[in-house]
Amino acid sequence: MKKIFLASTLLAASFACKKDSDSTRPDTKATPKDSLVTYTGVALYAKPNDPVNGRLFSTLSGKIYTDNAIPDTIGQHIDIAFNNFGAYSLFFTSPTDEATLGFKIPGARTSFVLNMPDAQVFSSAWFDTLRHASALDTLKITTDQESFEAANTPHVVLFRNAAGKRGAIKVKSFNQQLLIDVKVQY
Secondary structure (H helix, E strand, C coil), X not given: CHHHHHHHHHHHHHHHHXXXXXXXXCCHHHCCCCCEEEEEEEEEECCXXXXXXXXXXXXXXXXXXXXXXXXXXXXXXXXXXXXXXXXXXXXXXXXXXXXXXXXXXXXXXXXXXXXXCCCXXXXXXXXXXXXXXXXXXXXXXXXXXXXXXHHHCCEEEEEECCCCCEEXXXXXXXXXXXXXXXXXXX
16 A cells, blocks of 8 residues: 555656646746746847847747747747947847847837836845845836946846836846846746
8 A cells, every 4th residue: 555655646746846847937827926037147149130149038938039030929029139339338128129129020019128227226236136026016117228338247127028027137247248147027
């Protein structure tokens, strides 16, 4: 009897573990309302039209996309785009910003990006201790058309995607690529 109980317990545990590990993103109904999705070590590249390295990011999939390799069904899920005019003018923009990006993303939806929030409030330490989605709920995030310098990293940028999810980007460094961490409401 003990062997049957042990075998059934192990079998049930393996299915439970398999379900969690197979999912890149948990089911929203099973996730607490106050949780954040975190992506660390995301590398976005500065060069437009690079065939290998991307500058477009989806918080839904956690994937980076290149300018010229966006599947038609993915454009609606791209939340932020990185652009720059050299190390003295780095910024994130909405994926619908054709003028800045230089091309149209099929199906893209508007995101709002605040590149220069109050640095005393939204510091690197604030980002590092951010644990609850509710901490972002009351933030008014509008597009500010500002940029920041590579010399001023680490730097925090705030955004609100088309689904209304608020998030924060911690820019860690810039040297041919922008190294970031992202936290977004689930």
